[in-house]
Amino acid sequence: MLSVSDLKLTNFRCYEDIKMSFSPGINILIGKNGTGKTTIIEALGFLFVGKSFKKTKESDCLSNEKEYFCIVGDCLNDEKSQKIVFYYDDGGKKISINEKKVQKMSAFVSQKAFVCFSPDDLYIIKGSPLERRRFLDVSISQIDSEYIDFLNRYNKIIKQRNEYLKSLDESALNFDFLDVLDFELLSCGKQIIKKRQKFVTHLCKYINIAMDNLSNKNDSLELVYSPKVKEEDFEKEFIKRRKHDIFLQTTTLGPHRDDLIFVINNKNATDCASQGQIRCAVLALIISYYRLLKEINKPLIVAMDDVLSELDEERKNKVFSVIEDGDQVFITCTDLSNISNEIVAKSNVINIRKD
Numbered sequence: 218m219l220s221v222s223d224l225k226l227t228n229f230r231c232y233e234d235i236k237m238s239f240s241p242g243i244n245i246l247i248g249k250n251g252t253g254k255t256t257i258i259e260a261l262g263f264l265f266v267g268k269s270f271k272k273t274k275e276s277d278c279l280s281n282e283k284e285y286f287c288i289v290g291d292c293l294n295d296e297k298s299q300k301i302v303f304y305y306d307d308g309g310k311k312i313s314i315n316e317k318k319v320q321k322m323s324a325f326v327s328q329k330a331f332v333c334f335s336p337d338d339l340y341i342i343k344g345s346p347l348e349r350r351r352f353l354d355v356s357i358s359q360i361d362s363e364y365i366d367f368l369n370r371y372n373k374i375i376k377q378r379n380e381y382l383k384s385l386d387e388s389a390l391n392f393d394f395l396d397v398l399d400f401e402l403l404s405c406g407k408q409i410i411k412k413r414q415k416f417v418t419h420l421c422k423y424i425n426i427a428m429d430n431l432s433n434k435n436d437s438l439e440l441v442y443s444p445k446v447k448e449e450d451f452e453k454e455f456i457k458r459r460k461h462d463i464f465l466q467t468t469t470l471g472p473h474r475d476d477l478i479f480v481i482n483n484k485n486a487t488d489c490a491s492q493g494q495i496r497c498a499v500l501a502l503i504i505s506y507y508r509l510l511k512e513i514n515k516p517l518i519v520a521m522d523d524v525l526s527e528l529d530e531e532r533k534n535k536v537f538s539v540i541e542d543g544d545q546v547f548i549t550c551t552d553l554s555n556i557s558n559e560i561v562a563k564s565n566v567i568n569i570r571k572d
């Protein structure tokens with residue numbers, strides 16, 4: 218079991234210096250708009266995933282004109298106490314656990330998980346394939362430490378290959394160099410496709426049930442991994458495309474062009490689904506991810522940023538019924554009336570105010 222008991226923020230967005238304490242079960246952060254609730258959830262994300270769940274850069278999180286920010290969390294992980302520190306300045310980010318510097322981000326990220334429900338999740342369906350690949354990358358990284366390593370290596374090679382293709386005219390191409398790049402690109406790319414396929418198959422085990430439950434069986438949801446190229450065809454197709462890539466001066470085939478398709482009632486949700494159906498499908502997706510993490514016994518923290526006010530009573534109850542006793546949960550809202558008395562009674566309610 219994972220929980221954070223104390224959090225200290227220095228120069229992090231609207232918080233120049235603040236300390237707060239949490240309880241192991243449900244924590245409700247209540248406050249008016251713009252008081253700093255999401256900022257706290259974002260800080261927890263930095264501690265547990267090493268980056269913001271929003272798409273912001275670290276430098277955007279610096280309080281006005283400050284040169285560094287620091288997030289310190291006193292945590293309990295399987296009854297062992299851990300002090301996690303995330304520090305950022307213009308030299309980059311540094312993370313330490315119990316005063317020991319984290320050397321390998323991939324190992325740090327996959328030790329524990331942070332599941333966050335947020336209104337921005339709607340873009341997983343409504344947005345471009347980039348948003349869906351981002352969901353895959355962040356989610357798989359939390360359960361598979363090899364994945365980030367393959368992904369980082371793959372992205373580096375793609376960048377290098379594209380720069381190389383752009384920098385030369387056709388007659389001066391060094392095919393030996395391209396062979397070396399392509400060998401590495403294919404070996405990392407195949408692993409990424411394989412791991413994405415495995416993850417989506419695993420999620421599918423839960424997603425139909427979650428959607429049936431949330432929509433009262435009114436809508437069906439299927440999740441389909443749509444790789445740009447299948448793992449078994451990657452090498453053959455990639456070699457065939459080489460001339461084409463040289464002409465276009467970019468790499469046109471590979472998992473950097475993958476997509477994830479949400480099919481609601483047999484239609485592609487990105488093009489056809491209503492706002493309510495999208496909200497429901499995204500909730501089903503995050504619940505499925507939560508179930509998957511539970512199945513593999515991953516220590517995790519759950520956050521719900523501003524999502525309850527959007528849900529009717531019945532769906533709210535369904536979301537709460539998924540979360541197990543024992544999980545540490547953070548909920549933000551502007552009004553306690555959005556949460557049932559029963560939940561409020563067993564929660565630690567924290568008022569967030571602007572000083």
Ligand SMILES: Nc1ncnc2c1ncn2[C@@H]1O[C@H](COP(=O)(O)OP(=O)(O)OP(=O)(O)O)[C@@H](O)[C@H]1O
Nearest residue numbers: 230231250251252253254255256277278279280281
């Ligand atoms: N880099 C920064 N430096 C200083 N203040 C910032 C920075 N980034 C954001 N803020 C401010 O922090 C405040 C808190 O934002 P936050 O999104 O956490 O509020 P919130 O309580 O979640 O609001 P809402 O209920 O509207 O979602 C805002 O007033 C915002 O303008």
Ligand SMILES: [Mg+2]
Nearest residue numbers: 254255256523
């Ligand atoms: Mg907010």
